[in-house]
Amino acid sequence: MDTLMDVAALKDRLDAGKRTVLLxxxxxxxxxxxxxxxLEEHLPGAVFVDLATELAAPAEPRRGxxxxxxxxxxxxxxxxxxxxxxxxxxAYDDSGNMAAxxxxxxxxxxxxxxxxxLDGGLAAWRAAGNELESGPAQATAGDATLDAGGMPAIDAGxxxxxxxxxxxxxxRAGERYRGEIEPVDPRAGHIPGAVSAPTSxxxxxxxxxxxxxxxxxxxxGLGVHQGSPTAVYCGSGVTAAHEIAALEIAGFPAAxxxxxxxxxxxxxxxxxxxxAAPYAEGGTAAG
Structure with missing residues (x-):
């Protein structure tokens, strides 16, 4: 199944009156x-999704x-x-789909x-000269019925x-992987054995x-191939989803x-x- 829809295809859908929910x-x-x-500007009819409260449970140390x-x-x-x-x-955002x-x-x-x-997100829509609107969009409640387990996921173990x-x-960004900076989490560095693959x-x-x-x-070039299972993480599980989308576009499944x-x-x-290496210098990791 396709991962992306480009601006032209979305514009055609909307112009043809085909039902499309924009988030x-x-x-x-x-x-x-x-x-x-x-509220300042968004695609016509798009409904705002609050990542912090609707796409995540409250933060807690044992779950991130x-x-x-x-x-x-x-x-x-x-x-x-x-x-x-x-x-x-x-779905779209204004940061290369890192949140969407x-x-x-x-x-x-x-x-x-x-x-x-939406490939390119708001910026691509705007660059094509398409209409934008401001203020909140009102949605009529839907009836979607969801399940679980449709995508592979792993735990800490x-x-x-x-x-x-x-x-x-x-x-994450290379400097966070290397442990040079860590703006939000309690320790700097990476999971031992992980390979740096910045989403950007x-x-x-x-x-x-x-x-x-x-x-x-x-x-x-990073070592992904069909015969070896691939998994992805980031800081809190948000931009790692972007990496999984990119891997899917490339034809590689990932957890x-x-x-x-x-x-x-x-x-x-x-x-x-x-x-910069998957394991700390000398083959040991810092606790």
Whole structure:
């Protein structure tokens, strides 16, 4: 199934009057004003989705900064956005789909097949000269019925052993992987054995995803191949979903570690490696 919908295809759907639920997931680490940005301008009819409260349960150290919400809570949110079982859903943001991919993954995980990321997001829509609107959009409650387990996921125990039989990718910025900075989590560094694969490298300069063959080349160069299972984490399980979308575009399936480094680093029994290599210098990890 397709992961992306481009601006032209979305515009054609809307012009033809085909039912399409647009969801605006404006969120970025360090910017709590997503709803304000949405109210200033958004795609016509798009409903705002609050990542912090609708795509995550309250933060707690043992589960990380953005734990997945209970299925019943997520279903209630999805219905409040006006989503019905047979709808086509298109999610977007204004940061290269780094936040919208969380919604894409969660809907796919919940068994909802017809969900797409708007390639290039708000910036691409705006660049094409298409109409925008301001203020809140009103949605009529939908009837979507969700399930669980549609996408592969792993826990901390599996993440600890993953490098022994597969490839564990760290989707955060390189400086966080190396442990040079850590703005939010209690320890700096990465899960021992993980390979640095910053999510930003999935995108062109204009915020659209790289073509499929370029993504295949990128991930193959990192060690991804069909015979080895791949898993991905980030800081709190948000941008790792973007990496999984990019891997899917490239033709590689991958599992998400939802708790990610925010969960991992809060457990003092978990080792943390620093530096550019998967394991700490000398083959040991810093506790």
């Amino acid at each position: 605006d997931v404006r969120w970025a680490l360090g910017d709590p004003h997503g709803q304000g940005h949405y 900064r953005h734990p997945l919400p209970l299925l019943e809570q997520f279903q209630a949110s999805v219905r409040s956005w006006g989503v019905n079982n047979d709808d086509v859903v298109v 991919a969380r919604l894409w993954w969660m809907l796919r995980n919940a068994g909802f097949a017809c969900v797409y990321l 599996q993440a600890a052993a993953w490098a022994g039989h597969g490839l564990l990718l760290d989707a 490298a999935n995108l062109r300069e204009d915020g659209r995803f790289l073509p499929r063959e370029e993504l295949r080349e990128r991930f193959s 998400l570690y939802p708790g990610s480094f925010s969960e991992w680093s809060n457990n003092p029994s978990n080792d943390v490696a620093t530096g």
